Amino acid sequence: MKHRKLQLGIFALLVIISLAVLAYMKFYNGSLVYFTTGLDDNTIFKVADQTATKVEADVLISDAKNQYENFFGEDVWNQNIDGISFEDYAKNQIRSKLIRIKCMNVLAKERGVVLDRTETDNVEKATKEYMAALTSDEISSFAINESDISHMFTEFAIAQRLFNDMTSQVAVEVSADQARVITVQYICADSSTNIDIAKARITAGDSFFYVARETNSDGQYEYELKRGEMDTVFEDKAFNLKTGETSDIIQCGEKYYIIKCISDNNKTKTESNKNSIMSEKKLNAFNDIFESYEASLYVEFNENIWAKYKLSESIKSTANFENIFDSYFK
Template identity: 25%
Template sequence: MKKRIAAILLAMAMLLSGCSGSAHADNTTITIKEKDEVRMEIASSYVWLYALMYKDQYESFFGADFWTQTDESGTTFEEIYKNDMLAEIQHVKLTVLAAQDSGMTLTDEEVDMCKANAAEFIHSIEKETQKKTGIDEEVYARFEEDFALYEKYKTEFLETKTVQADEEGLKQSDFFILTFYNYETNEEGEITEYTGAELEAVKKKAEDAYAMLQSGKTMEEVAIAYDMDPDECMLVTGRTPVDARDEYYDEAFENAAFALKEGEYSPVTECLDGYCIIQMVSEINEEETASAIEYAKQQLLEDLYLNHLNELAKRYVMYIEDEEWNAITFQTEIAFVDEDSEVSE
C-alpha cells in the first residue's frame, strides 16, 4: 500500500516545530469559492493525509531532521514542501471541480475500488496517528476518488491535444569514452584535483593511449591496458538542451563527441573530469532516442495541463484557515505502521 501511496505522490508531483496539539478532523482548513458560492470545503483530516504521505516519503530519504534544514534563501524545507503540498491539493481539487462541471463521474466499479483501497490503507496507519489527524477510511476513500477522477479527467483532456518534440535535438548516440581523470577521491568521498606535474602526468597518459589507438589498437584493448572496464566506458547521451546547461555542462566534451562520425574517435580532449578520448559507436541509439522523444512529449503534455489548471484557478478564490494550516506539520509524531509489525493499539 505504501508503494501505491508513493506512486500517487510521484504522479501528482509531475504537475509540479513539532505540533503538540491534536487535529480537529471536522474543521475546514481550505475553502474554494467561485464568486460568492462555496464550491468546496477541505477538512484538516484530508490535508493531514497529504502531510503523512509527504513526511513518510521525504524522511525515508533525508531523515527526520530534514524539515528544519534550510535552502540558500533561509527557507526551511518544511515551509517549501508545505507549499508544494498545498499546490498539489489545489491541482487535484480544481480538476475534481472541472470534472463535476463537465458531468464526468466515476463508475460504480471505480468507486468500489477506491473504497477497497481505503479499507486496506487504514490498517497501515498507527492508531495514535488516526486519532490525532482524524484520518479514517472515509477520508482516504475521498482521496482515492479525487485522484481517480483527476486521472480520468486529465487523460480525457490530454487525449485531444497534440504536441511536437524536437526530435533531431533529442537524438541519442552511443559513445565509448576513455577518461583519464584530473582528480582523485579518498575513502570519505573527498575530491582532490590534480595540478602541476600530477596533471601533466595524466595528460601524458592520455596521449600515450591515443598513440596506442593510432598504432592499431581498439578502444576496448586500450581501456583494458589502462585497467578500465569497457562496459563502464560506454555512454548513451544526446546534446544538452540550452535551457538545461548548468555548471556541469561539458561543452568541450559535447563539441568533440558530436563532431564525430560512426567509428571515428577524437584526439585527446580536455573535458570537465579530465582528458578524454571519445569514439562514436553509433550515431543513433533507436531505443533510447524513442524513449527521449516520448519523455519530452509527456513533459510538454504536463505543461499543457498545468496551463489548463492555471486557467481554471482564475475562476476561484482559495481561503486558508491559518490556525488549522499552521497546526499541520511534518515535524510531529504521525506515522505509518512499521511493515514488519502490527498496528499499535
C-alpha cells in the same frame, strides 16, 4: 554507485532537488489565496464547495516526508533551497498540489465529469489497500477512516479523468535525441593541475575508470544522464560523444572534468524517458488551458492551522497514498 550523490558540483544537486520536488508536485498552482481565520480547526482551506481537511494534509505530508527522506536522508529538513528552508519549500509544494486537486474537482463538477464503474471499483480497492497498510497507531494518530481515504481517492481520480479529457487531443512529439539517455564515466578535479595530471595518465595508457576512482574525492565515477539534468557545458560535451570516445578537459564552475561515453543511447531508458517527456508536455498543455480558470477561484486558507505543520516532526506512514493511487489509475 550512489546515483544521486555525485561529485558533479552544486549545479547537479540543485537540479536534482528541483526535479524531485517537481516530480512530487506534478501540478502547478495559480489560484489566488486569501488567508482567513474564519475556517474551523479541521479545515485547511476552502475553494467554492470544496474543502481540504487536516486528514488530507496529513496523508500528503506523510507521502512527501517518505519521499524526501528516502531520497536525501533525514537531515534534508535542515537544508535550504532557493533562499528558504527545505521544510517551507516542501510545504509550499504540498499546499499547491492540494489546492490544484480541489480546483480541478470544482471544474470537473461544472463539466459533469464523473467516474465510470471501473474507476469507482478501483477507488474501493485502493481504499482497502491503503487502510490495510496502516498500523493501528497510524490510524489513531491520523484519526483516519475508510470514508476519508475513499473521498481522497475519488477526488484524485476525478482530477486525473479531467486531466485526461482535457489533454486527449494534444499532439505531443518528442525526438529520439531529446529523449536519449546516455551513460558516462567522468573524472572530477578541483584544480587545473590535478585534471592535467589525470589527463596525462589516461594518455599514457592508464584505465579511465581507475584514474577516475583515484581522482574523484568520493570514489564515484559513473553517471546515467538525461538532457536537462546537468550544467549545460557538461551536458553538451557528454551528449556529443560517441560510445567509447573521451572528451578533452572542460570546466564547470570551479570543477574540472574529463568525460568518457560508455553508451551513447541506453535504449530501454531512452524509451522510458520519452514517455516522461511526453507526460511533461501534456502537463504543460493542461496548465495553459487550466490556469486562467484556476486563477479566477477564491481560496480561503487557514494559515493558523497550516503553520503548525512540521514535516520534520510529522508521521512517516507505512502506507503511501500516491503510490497506491498510481497503481490503479496511471
